[in-house]
Amino acid sequence: MSFTVINDNDRVQQFWKWETPFEPRVGKYMEVTDEQGNKAAFKGAMARRVMPPPPESYIEVPPHDSVKTTFNIAKNYCIKSRRYTVKYSGGGVSELEAGNALKITVRDL
Structure with a gap:
């Protein structure tokens, strides 16, 4: 899947990559539910964080630009093998807003 953060402002914006797909193997940042409303079990890693976040935990987005990453949910x-609705949950330390829901179908190969 791909995940894009868009900056529509006239100045540089930044966000913490924590709890986003920009740190793909750590954190529960997606809502994944099947057609019956059952949540897919989370099996990824969780992490405790040092506050305040170190400088390398920020991602900058230039004015009127975007940053994009891909990840394997x-x-x-x-x-x-079934149909799912996938949505970035938003909030948390990243302070990014929740995004659009995406409907996917997973089939056995």
Whole structure:
């Protein structure tokens, strides 16, 4: 899947990569539910954080630009052959807003 953060402002914006797909193997940052409303079990790593965050934990987004990453949702969630709705949960330390929901179908190969 891909994940994009867009900056529509006239100045540089920054966010913490913690609890976002920009740190793909750590944290529960997606809501993954099947058609019956069952949540996919989270199997990824959780981490305790040092506050305040170190400088390398920030990502800057230039004015009127975006940053994008890709990740494999099956590495953090138990995904089976069925239909899911996937949505970034938003908030948390990243302070990014929740995004659009994406409907996917997973099939056995």
